[in-house]
Amino acid sequence: MAEPLWFLAKRSAAAAMICITFTDIVGNFATIQGNSMQPTLQQGHKDFISLLKGDVVFYEKISAPAYKYCRGDVVVLSFFCRSPTDPDQLMVKRLIAMQGDWVNVPGSHEIHQIPKGRCWVEGDNGNLSLDSRNFGPIPLGLVKGRVTIKVWPPHRIGRVERVLPEGQVMFTDMHSCVITRSCLECE
């Protein structure tokens, strides 16, 4: 009587371990909430069931341990300045600049150099996004993964491309101190 239950419990525990390991190491799916990444990623209609309320994306975590991210990637990161009431909640922004780069803050004449170990993230929808323009460069350790593809809704399935806004960033070659305009790491 107890044997099938025990067998089911063992199989369920093993499956749970495998799923948790996959979502920790390989990647996970996420539903977009909020409009800060429009038009790239969108929040859906309120009428839809909650899980499919917005674009559903897959983000990979394989590049996370070595922090091999490129300028222009759409990344997921832990919240920077809110109380950690939900430790699993993530925000999605585009990585604009890395340590050592000079960034021109849009809409003003300020230029910031990104300190060591930090990065500059911005949402594609500048009007609505709370990002580095509000709280400055953030530690790269907060970045948890890179968004690679959109899987829902069906008419928007496709890759999420690496795009760098023109004229905003000047890159510093750390070895020869020459300022260039191309992404040296990812080409």
Added chain:
Amino acid sequence: MFSDIARKFCQVFNLFCCVHVFHAHVGQLHYVVGPSMFPTLNATGDLLFLERFSVRFQKVNVGDIVVACSPENPRVLICKRVLAVEGDSISVLPEPYAQDAAKNVLIPKGHVWLQGDDPYKSRDSRHYGPVPYALLQGKVQLRIWPPHSWKKF
């Protein structure tokens, strides 16, 4: 024969997944080297057991020793003591020698102030500011090695 190999492979894979889940969500061992937490921790190296639940459920308090990702290099882990949490205001000496240059710092929401126990040898929040809570990896509970200095923190 192939089914035996497949079964062994599945068992090893299951074991790997269980070990990963324990390591990532319950607790892990870390070998910590460096002078910044002297005399609490040895400069030559200690094997510490960290647990993950405190950080995940926001039970980190002032006075706890934590391991975190360094804000200056995310590939490096640092081990410091929490001196203040969000909303606290602390008086900080930027240089331990200059006693009359103290300044008050208000810790912003979602951040903690980390400082090493040896202020002369430690590079910490006095240099790179309050650390976001999300960078914390775990709270140090036990020192396991060297065996004669076994200790619960």
